Amino acid sequence: MNNDSSAKRIQGLDELRGIAIITVLIAHFFHIRTSHPILEDFHLGGVGVDLFFVISGYLIVSILQRTRGQDSFLRTFYVRRIFRIIPLFTVVFMAGLTIAFATKSSFSGVPFYLTFTQNLLAETPPYGDLFGEHYETLPGLAPLWSLAVEEHVYILLPLLTIALAPRQFANLLVAIAVVGISCKLAVISQHQQGSHWLTYSNPHETWFRMQYLAFGGLLSMHNSLWRLLVIFFFWGVANFAYGTAWLEWIVGLGLILSVRQCIVGTPLIRNRWLARIGVLCYGIYLLHLFILIALDRTSLSMALKLPIFVTATFLVAYISFHYFETPVQKLRIHFESPKRTSSS
Numbered sequence: 001m002n003n004d005s006s007a008k009r010i011q012g013l014d015e016l017r018g019i020a021i022i023t024v025l026i027a028h029f030f031h032i033r034t035s036h037p038i039l040e041d042f043h044l045g046g047v048g049v050d051l052f053f054v055i056s057g058y059l060i061v062s063i064l065q066r067t068r069g070q071d072s073f074l075r076t077f078y079v080r081r082i083f084r085i086i087p088l089f090t091v092v093f094m095a096g097l098t099i100a101f102a103t104k105s106s107f108s109g110v111p112f113y114l115t116f117t118q119n120l121l122a123e124t125p126p127y128g129d130l131f132g133e134h135y136e137t138l139p140g141l142a143p144l145w146s147l148a149v150e151e152h153v154y155i156l157l158p159l160l161t162i163a164l165a166p167r168q169f170a171n172l173l174v175a176i177a178v179v180g181i182s183c184k185l186a187v188i189s190q191h192q193q194g195s196h197w198l199t200y201s202n203p204h205e206t207w208f209r210m211q212y213l214a215f216g217g218l219l220s221m222h223n224s225l226w227r228l229l230v231i232f233f234f235w236g237v238a239n240f241a242y243g244t245a246w247l248e249w250i251v252g253l254g255l256i257l258s259v260r261q262c263i264v265g266t267p268l269i270r271n272r273w274l275a276r277i278g279v280l281c282y283g284i285y286l287l288h289l290f291i292l293i294a295l296d297r298t299s300l301s302m303a304l305k306l307p308i309f310v311t312a313t314f315l316v317a318y319i320s321f322h323y324f325e326t327p328v329q330k331l332r333i334h335f336e337s338p339k340r341t342s343s344s
Contacts, residue, residue, distance in 0.1 A: 012267020013055055016258060017278030019269070020055075021285060023048035024143070028292060029309055046202030047251055049146050050212045052281075054255050056150060057216025058263070061173075064161040065220065076336045077158050083332040084282075088325055089147065092286045096138035099293075106136040113138065116152070119145035119204040140289045145204040152206045153213050170221045173214040177231045180211030181238060189242040215256050219263060228256065283317035283325065291316065 027045035067073055093113055100107055112118040112135070121137050161169060187203055203209070215231075218224040235249055261268050277284070291312045295305045 010262050011265070012262035012270065013259070014275035014278030015267065015269045015271055016051060016055060016262065017281045018271075018274035018276070019278075020048035020051040021277060021281040023051075024285065025288060025310075025313065028289065029306065043202035047255075049202075050209070050252070051255050051258075052146070053149070053209060053212035054216040054219075054259050057153075057213035058219045058259060059216075060154065060157065060213075061217035062220040064158055065166065065169075068161050072336065074158055074162075078154075079332050079335045081154050083329050083335075084325075085147065085151070087328045088283060088286055088320060089144070091324075092141060092144070092290075093138070095290060096141040099139040099290075103139065105139055107138075108135045109137050113141065113144065116148045119148040119206060121145070121204075140293055143285055143289060146209075149204075149206045149209050150213070153210065157217075166221065170218060170224050170227060173217045173221075173224075174227050174231060177211040177214040177218075178234060180207060180209065180214065181231070181235050184208045184211075184248075185238050185242045188248075212252070212255070215252070216259065219256065219260055277314070280314065280317040280321050283320040284313055287316050287320065288313045 024045040027043065027048070064077065067076070070076070096113075097107075097110070099105070109118065109121050112121055118137065118141070121135055160172060164172060184203060187208065211231075215228065218228050218231075232249070232253060235252070239246055239249060258268055288309075291309055295309055298305075300308070
């Protein structure tokens with residue numbers, strides 16, 4: 001969900017981001033996961049987040065492969081990630097702390113946010129979250145689990161890019177995808193006993209979600225389409241072995257094909273309004289639950305809440321992007337290169 005401001009914009013990717021964030025908003029506003037028994041295991045917001053992961057994996061690996069031989073390669077990469085992610089994360093983290101203090105909520109989850117391990121906190125215990133009985137997420141910060149997944153990948157991939165040749169790196173991405181698929185199928189099959197076949201589950205731990213970042217990474221590498229075919233063949237065979245649903249396999253294939261269409265220059269969707277929403281997606285994703293929490297504490301009807309929620313969310317995200325995120329990102333030039341720092 002994090003746009004890279006240094007990367008040349010690829011037609012269609014912002015539209016996909018727009019679609020992804022809209023699915024998250026719909027899922028959270030209408031409480032789709034709890035609105036009907038058939039939808040209990042189908043997480044529409046999870047589909048949107050997986051699309052974010054594929055796009056992010058593609059962009060990050062593209063940047064790493066393109067810049068791996070440059071001076072201050074690691075410094076530049078990490079500085080850009082920090083300036084893109086941490087400022088707004090800090091703001092919403094402090095907002096979560098403030099609400100927790102005002103509502104006398106638990107602060108037990110704070111160490112997890114400070115170490116980007118908040119995806120280990122339980123939202124859906126049957127899916128195997130490591131912590132949950134005595135630890136709670138901070139108010140409004142539930143979506144931040146996906147930032148933890150991305151941060152884990154951002155920390156490791158640059159180091160692996162240096163250590164491995166491109167072919168070895170591509171094979172490593174295949175291994176990451178296979179492990180992620182296997183872990184997720186195992187927990188889905190365990191939870192799915194007696195459940196209906198349309199299961200699209202959404203475990204939060206990195207080892208359940210890293211395959212989507214790997215998919216995107218492989219899309220950015222030369223001659224890796226056959227590797228993706230191998231992964232999906234394995235995934236299909238594993239579905240038979242575990243006796244699990246095919247919905248996630250179909251969704252995953254659709255996400256990859258939609259991103260690839262943008263890469264090859266023939267995006268499926270071109271729409272300026274969706275693209276504008278996609279540009280604001282990071283702020284929308286991090287800020288929208290605070291607005292929803294406030295609205296849920298009112299007695300307004302759903303018909304009134306929806307336009308207020310949409311308007312307020314996009315307005316706050318617009319202000320955040322143009323008057324906070326973008327100005328802060330411009331400061332990164334002073335930290336990216338020692339030469340630039342010394343001459344500034």
